Amino acid sequence: MTFSDMHGAVYLLDKSSGISSRMAASSVASAWGFSKYGHAGTLDPDATGLLIVLLGKATRLSRFITSEEKRYGFGIEFGIRTDTDDTTGNILERRSAGHLKQKDIQRVLKRYTGNIIQKVPSYSAVKINGVRAYKTAREGLLPDTPEKEVHVSDWKLMKYENCKAYLAVTVSSGTYVRALARDIGNDLEVCGAAFDIRRLSIGDISVERSSREPDNPESLLSMTALLDTYDSLILSDSDKRLISHGARLDSTLTGTVVLLDEQGRVVAMSEGDGSSLRPLCVLIAD
Numbered sequence: 001m002t003f004s005d006m007h008g009a010v011y012l013l014d015k016s017s018g019i020s021s022r023m024a025a026s027s028v029a030s031a032w033g034f035s036k037y038g039h040a041g042t043l044d045p046d047a048t049g050l051l052i053v054l055l056g057k058a059t060r061l062s063r064f065i066t067s068e069e070k071r072y073g074f075g076i077e078f079g080i081r082t083d084t085d086d087t088t089g090n091i092l093e094r095r096s097a098g099h100l101k102q103k104d105i106q107r108v109l110k111r112y113t114g115n116i117i118q119k120v121p122s123y124s125a126v127k128i129n130g131v132r133a134y135k136t137a138r139e140g141l142l143p144d145t146p147e148k149e150v151h152v153s154d155w156k157l158m159k160y161e162n163c164k165a166y167l168a169v170t171v172s173s174g175t176y177v178r179a180l181a182r183d184i185g186n187d188l189e190v191c192g193a194a195f196d197i198r199r200l201s202i203g204d205i206s207v208e209r210s211s212r213e214p215d216n217p218e219s220l221l222s223m224t225a226l227l228d229t230y231d232s233l234i235l236s237d238s239d240k241r242l243i244s245h246g247a248r249l250d251s252t253l254t255g256t257v258v259l260l261d262e263q264g265r266v267v268a269m270s271e272g273d274g275s276s277l278r279p280l281c282v283l284i285a286d
Helices: 021-032 057-066 102-112 133-138 177-187 237-244
Strands: 008-015 037-040 048-056 070-078 080-082 091-094 114-119 147-161 164-171 192-202 231-234 254-260 266-273 276-282
Touching: 008 021, 008 057, 021 037, 021 048, 037 057, 048 057, 070 177, 080 192, 102 147, 102 177, 114 177, 164 177, 177 192, 237 266, 237 276, 254 276
Parallel strands: 048 192, 231 254
Antiparallel strands: 008 048, 037 048, 070 164, 070 192, 080 091, 114 147, 147 164, 254 266, 266 276
16 A cells, blocks of 8 residues: 555554543544544443544545444453443442352343343433533433444353453444443343453454554555445546546446545445445545
């Protein structure tokens, strides 16, 4: 990948604990000389793992990445309830959990497989009447957070000891791992709080491809490389001009399609219905 004409790029960061996703993305942007940046999928400050940092025009690709399934590793400490639903929060209640067996946890995990309804944690960025829920919670009030449907699959219980379970799970976009820990603990009637949340993958992109440093060339991808799981179409110059002006192109392709120029750069993201491609966002204008 060369950067003489780079208008956007993607960086795979292994985010450290103790820093917000925004601050982590900012360090990457500074390292590569971009003033415009974002990230696909927020990690809690204490969470670690894969953070896809979008640089320059790649910020427009966020919705195509955040919609992908995500896999997490995390722990649940049973016997405590906290205000944040993880072990960094203030402990509100303690219960005895020494009687729990691994088979009890396995049984309850089956209830949290498939489509489930999840209540958003009080300490979250969701807005309630225009105010972030966590701001209301920090004032000692209980925000009326919404419930949402999420999809959960592929549970793996790796270890259970000393009232702590170590798990991995795949979830749909927008799922709160902290809420899973809270609800599983409640179902077991012992409470529960999450710890050591780590994002292992987003779609087909694994944390193993990421770097803990913000300036590792091996973790810097072109937008084309990021989108290589989608169908793609190389445009002629005339078709490129049409797309850049919002026109449809005749095509039998369906679903999300990446439109490339003859140099292999991403021109636009489009949606096909089997007869034509409609541009969804244009990254390179004519």
